[in-house]
Amino acid sequence: MRQFPLQMHHMEPGRLVEWRLRAAAGAQGPDRGDEEGKKASFNQDKHFTVAEESRADDDPMASYVAVTFEIDEALDEPALAGALLRFVRRHEVLRCAFRRLAGELSCEPLAPEVLSLEAHHVAEFDDVERQREFLAERFTRSIDTLAWPLFTMGAVLRPDSATVYLAFDHIVCDGMSMPVVVHDVLTCYEALRRGEEPVLPPAPSYLDFADAQRRRYLSIGADDERLGYWRSFTERGGEFFPRFPLELGVEPDRMYPIVNEASTLLDAAETEVFEKVCGQAGGKPFMGLLGSVGVCLREAGGPGVYRGFMPVSERGREDWNNSVGWFVNTLPIEFDASPGKDFAQVMGEVRAGFGEMMRHLDVPFVRAWQLLAPEEFAGRSWPYPVNFFSYIDMRRCPGAERHDEWRPATHVWSARSNGTCSWFQRDADGLHMNSLYVDTPAARRTMGDFQEALRLTVQSVARTGGFRRPVALTAPRRPEPAVARVRRS
Template sequence: MRQFPLEMHHVAPGRVVEWQLRSTAAEAGERIDEAGRRASFNQDKHFTVAEESRAADDPVASWVAVTFEVSGRLDEPVLARALLAFVQRHEVLRCAFRRLAGELACEPFDAGELALEAREVGAFDTSERMGGFLVERFRRSIDTLSWPLFVMGAVVRTDSATVYLAFDHIVCDGMSMPVVVQEVMTAYEALRAGGELDLTPAPSYLDFAEEQRRRYLSIDARDERLDYWRAFMGPEGEFFPRFPLDLGVEPGRMYPIVNEASTLLDAGEAEVFEKTCLAVGGKPFMGLLASVAVCLREAGGPGVYRGLMPVSERGRDTWTDSVGWFVNTLPIEFDASPGRDFGQVMASVRSGFGEMISHVDVPFVRAWELLAPEEFAARSWPYPVNFFSYIDMRRCRGAERHDEWRAATHVWSARANGACSWFQRDTAGLHMNSLYVDTAAARRTMDDFQEALRLTVQEVARSGGFGRPIALTPPRRPVDTPLDAAGGARRS
């Protein structure tokens, strides 16, 4: 299971049916309890940006989606039951958001009040038209300020179906997508076999948010728990670490994005790369981060890597099977100066990561609000920010069947002022998905950087080290693209 642009996903043509979530309470005009619960820090900031953007007639938009395949003729009523059970189990998916006395209320409808209504959308006779419809559907249907906050549907064929769900970020994160696939498919298969649904409520993200707010809402900028952030900001007082390469952006301007993905290592190379990292006392994500740092340095960046890194807050047990925005973001800093070999940079990454993770509890949005209030008031990060994310999808629940289900995740954002890169490891290898500003400078920079990174991690896998300096404009090679709906590979 990997992440790549929806535009790269070859979905075979078929008849499209969608299921619209309805609430009998909402349709009856019943008011939500005003004494209810409050949204998390992540959700509040996300919703605020959407409100302010709408008021300025400058709307922002983004979504997180998952697609997967059902083999054989689709039983549509059974899939509808599986989808409804999934929504009923996860409280955050039943939530409506609204402002109450300045705070964002997060109120769920009762599970028993929900129903799904099937709607025939139409038939598409080519993969191109099918893909174009899905791209437009997700962009037009996901609205942070409107309930429901997701869309569910299927592309139905005589002998298979592609199921899709797209969510506003306010109710989920990337690690929620494997939960979606595993729960919906497990429920569908159980019902098809004559079994019963598991309607036990999953541990609620609203409980997580309530505990987080209880612990951190009352802190101020002098709180010692913010010492790590203050030290990272240093005398310059910059909360956000800058992306060190030229993207050709103007201050204060947002741009359309480029959304692209590529494979860095195939399955065999990824295994060797992991062994190389373990041999010097690190983990694969540390070796990848070390390689990123060296490539940025070789392209003109500093010898000391400074960046933001999202970290899962799910823990090992409580929230593993829950849908929600269980992500904190923290700064990391380490030495990748010239002359240091792979083992030395890895040791520096390991030390920097250990220091970072010891401060994981402080919510990113709360630190941002307290330590950089002027930037917090803006609707976007102030300039291109250095950002690194890694997920080993093989460790997710249901991963043993991801290949069978041909599961994939997709992210999209309307505009940006920088670059973000996500890395995923799955059974096919190590992959990269980047969203960055659509400027001539950014295309050159990111093209060179991605190819340099590919050559660097391959060199680490081959020789156990960084080898010779990476050329800034290496020769291009064909890049593997995602599996199509039939499970075969295709190329751009």
């Protein structure tokens, strides 16, 4: 399972059916007695606030997180409808409407039993490209942060197969939720096809996680000792947000259309060797990859000390692995990647930096941002291009043992940006990269050269056990059929 633009997905055309949620007239949330509505997480509150402000200024900030997967048989439409309804009823965050109450963002879920689904025929295609563009536009227009439901569900039906799709607003999910979606829906679908009642592992509600987080950290101040790691990081760098160190050609206070680009860095065999080399150096594959990123940025003119943001899943702190929600904290990390260090030395620096970072996982990023950079917190986006690295090993996700059969994929899209974000995924086929960045001539040159340098660097680690010297960003790039660039305005 990997992440790439929807426009890269070769989805055979067919008949498009969507299942739309309906709530019974006068439906209320579950009876909580005198309990107030649960509080949204800090991530959700910031995301919702940006949507409110953008709508007020007629300047919407559109985005989605989507997943697709395959069913290699004639689709049993009632069984899929039953699976989708069970999926929505199972995850409380998907049944939520969000409301402002005295400044606080409250989550008010509908009771599972008041929900039903209606099937709608929406289109039919015999052309791959026209269908792909239709779906991309539909995902964009059908999801609204300020309106329930916060996702869309459908399938492309063909005589002997189907592609199922679900697209979500980020406020209800994260990237690690996408394998959960696939596992839940297909497990239920297959059970219903057999005439059995589906059996799934417990999935605690994200609302409980979010509410507990908000109540715990809303009262802390900027001088709280738990913010010490953030304060020291900011003091060393001179600013709260670590800048992306290469030229992207952006102007201050301006947002740009994005390039959505994906490629494969290592195939399956090379990735296995890369992992062994990282292990011999005392680290894990993501550490070797992050160290390689740091060296490539430095060779391209960046600083010797890598400074960046790294999203970290909070699912493992309790039993949230089967839940849908936004279980992501973002933390700063820094390490020395200065000239003269070999792969093992850089790996040691990354390992030490990551260990220090993880000792401070508890404080929510958005709360730290609000307290330590209040002027920038008032903005609708990060203030300038920020250095960002994300890594997920998809082989460890729920249902991964059947990904070859289900062929799931994640698709992330955003209308505009002022910088760049890169996500890395490992799956059974190798190591992959998906980047969203501003569509400027400088950014296209910079990111193209950086991606090629990174590919050559991790290949060198896998083949020789160390960095190639030097990492030449001006070397001619060979054709890479696995790369696709998608630009949308």
